[in-house]
Amino acid sequence: MLRDPATTADQCQAAMASVYRALPEEQSGSFAELFRRIASGDIPLMFHCTAGKDRTGVATALLLAVLGVPRDVIDADYLLTRQTIDRSMADTRAALKHGGSPPVSEAVLRPIMNAEPHYLDAMFEEVELRFESVEGYTTQRLGISADELALLREHMLD
Numbered sequence: 001m002l003r004d005p006a007t008t009a010d011q012c013q014a015a016m017a018s019v020y021r022a023l024p025e026e027q028s029g030s031f032a033e034l035f036r037r038i039a040s041g042d043i044p045l046m047f048h049c050t051a052g053k054d055r056t057g058v059a060t061a062l063l064l065a066v067l068g069v070p071r072d073v074i075d076a077d078y079l080l081t082r083q084t085i086d087r088s089m090a091d092t093r094a095a096l097k098h099g100g101s102p103p104v105s106e107a108v109l110r111p112i113m114n115a116e117p118h119y120l121d122a123m124f125e126e127v128e129l130r131f132e133s134v135e136g137y138t139t140q141r142l143g144i145s146a147d148e149l150a151l152l153r154e155h156m157l158d
Helices: 009-026 028-039 055-066 071-098 106-113 117-131 134-140 146-156
Strands: none
Touching: 009 028, 009 055, 009 106, 009 117, 028 055, 028 146, 055 071, 055 117, 055 134, 055 146, 071 106, 071 117, 117 134, 134 146
């Protein structure tokens, strides 16, 4: 999309929402590993991804939801990523330039690099549509047992 001069910001936002809908399925193995490590007491631990907002943001949102954190607090935590958008955009522009790509407009790059609340909304909607709840996703898709969930909560909550 970045290489197509006809790409619009709206198309990028729609594509990112679609990515967020797919991440719980695509990354289920990684998310299950993360939850199991926490449940087993393998903490502290660090998890990250390339930009630090998509796979990491979804993993964090799912983890916070399983811990009972309210959605508005999850959203506020996710939106803290916006504090690094300028650096992320500069790094991406440099990488694209180094790779021989033509310049990308701010209007197209920003929706891809930014943390948008409706991206997480799309992810939660998909999880709830398929599994009724984040806990349902965690037990049914990730295969985390009730005992593991209890241990995860014990390790993460006071």
